[in-house]
Amino acid sequence: LPFSDPDVGDAWCERQLLLRTLQIDEGVWNAVIADYERVLPPLSQGSPSQRLEGLREAFARRVSHGAWPANVASGQGCPVCGGAELEPVVAKRPGPSVWARCAKCAHGTLVNAGEDATRAYTSGQYYAVRDATGVGYDDYGNEAAYREEKGRRLLERVIGVAGAPPSRLLEVGSGYGYTRAAAKRSGLETAGVDLNPHAAAEAQRKYGFETFTGSLEQALENPGSGIESGHWDLVLYQFVLEHIADLARELRSAREALHPGGWLSFLVPSFEAVELDVFGGSYRSLRADHLHLFSASSVRQVLERTGFVARLIETGCNLHLLRGFLSAEELRSLYAAGRGPDLLVVAERVS
Numbered sequence: 001l002p003f004s005d006p007d008v009g010d011a012w013c014e015r016q017l018l019l020r021t022l023q024i025d026e027g028v029w030n031a032v033i034a035d036y037e038r039v040l041p042p043l044s045q046g047s048p049s050q051r052l053e054g055l056r057e058a059f060a061r062r063v064s065h066g067a068w069p070a071n072v073a074s075g076q077g078c079p080v081c082g083g084a085e086l087e088p089v090v091a092k093r094p095g096p097s098v099w100a101r102c103a104k105c106a107h108g109t110l111v112n113a114g115e116d117a118t119r120a121y122t123s124g125q126y127y128a129v130r131d132a133t134g135v136g137y138d139d140y141g142n143e144a145a146y147r148e149e150k151g152r153r154l155l156e157r158v159i160g161v162a163g164a165p166p167s168r169l170l171e172v173g174s175g176y177g178y179t180r181a182a183a184k185r186s187g188l189e190t191a192g193v194d195l196n197p198h199a200a201a202e203a204q205r206k207y208g209f210e211t212f213t214g215s216l217e218q219a220l221e222n223p224g225s226g227i228e229s230g231h232w233d234l235v236l237y238q239f240v241l242e243h244i245a246d247l248a249r250e251l252r253s254a255r256e257a258l259h260p261g262g263w264l265s266f267l268v269p270s271f272e273a274v275e276l277d278v279f280g281g282s283y284r285s286l287r288a289d290h291l292h293l294f295s296a297s298s299v300r301q302v303l304e305r306t307g308f309v310a311r312l313i314e315t316g317c318n319l320h321l322l323r324g325f326l327s328a329e330e331l332r333s334l335y336a337a338g339r340g341p342d343l344l345v346v347a348e349r350v351s
């Protein structure tokens with residue numbers, strides 16, 4: 001399974017990581033818990049939805065992201081289905097950045113994106129410092145073991161769905177090459193594409209991997225890139241598509257890279273997660289450079305428009321922020337119902 005079992009405690013579920021993920025300090029969290037315990041029955045009583053509602057109330061009392069400007073979404077349509085009704089539903093400070101939900105397909109769109117959202121991806125700082133708006137990583141360079149193992153489990157899951165194991169993996173947004181390293185160990189040929197020259201240099205230094213610096217579209221147009229059209233068995237995106245404005249254009253490039261019957265897989269943040277209801281503007285996937293948050297329906301639509309058919313859409317996560325409030329069994333059924341924060345998609349190229 002790509003997502004760790006809620007029963008298994010590991011270092012990644014520690015309190016400090018919870019605080020970092022919610023971008024709050026310890027005092028605030030202690031106050032939330034004190035409020036929660038004052039008004040709520042213990043975990044063994046109260047239904048799961050009562051407990052989540054209690055946490056939502058307690059959290060909202062201590063952490064506020066405020067309102068959003070009127071008409072912030074006016075004149076914008078859904079980038080996935082073209083639906084005309086986008087309703088702003090959540091804001092995150094600083095900014096505030098505001099996300100709206102499409103009435104037709106439930107896709108989440110950042111309706112007031114900054115002009116320079118993509119500039120950060122070309123700097124080395126992107127992998128060392130997560131800024132106040134949530135852009136970047138805290139300590140990506142020191143997470144090799146964790147990220148290689150995560151990559152290994154992800155590939156195992158994807159291959160399980162695809163049936164025949166792929167032999168040629170192309171990863172878009174391949175970073176330092178952690179998942180490529182896991183794939184190579186399983187005997188796959190790999191290639192990587194990344195906008196960030198610093199990532200390419202690190203992948204070379206750590207693993208001796210060549211990485212094309214630029215977009216997939218640029219790689220396919222460049223005869224010297226080593227990224228040939230129609231060559232790949234599997235094209236993989238891990239938390240990349242939410243950063244790309246024109247999703248359909250990107251997935252058409254992915255389709256071009258694949259041979260007929262090849263596979264596409266991606267991990268993206270969900271806009272249907274129960275954590276979004278509970279933590280509001282502090283939901284882990286609200287970052288100033290996340291232009292999209294997906295629904296199962298918006299995933300199906302964008303795949304259909306670009307020549308793919310979904311074979312798996314499931315939710316999960318690696319860090320269970322709700323573990324103290326729901327039992328492992330309750331958490332599992334929540335994810336099974338499609339309410340986890342991370343959406344894993346495996347799709348087949350329609351020839």
Ligand SMILES: [Zn+2]
Pocket residue numbers: 078079080081082083102103104105106107298
């Ligand atoms: Zn839509």
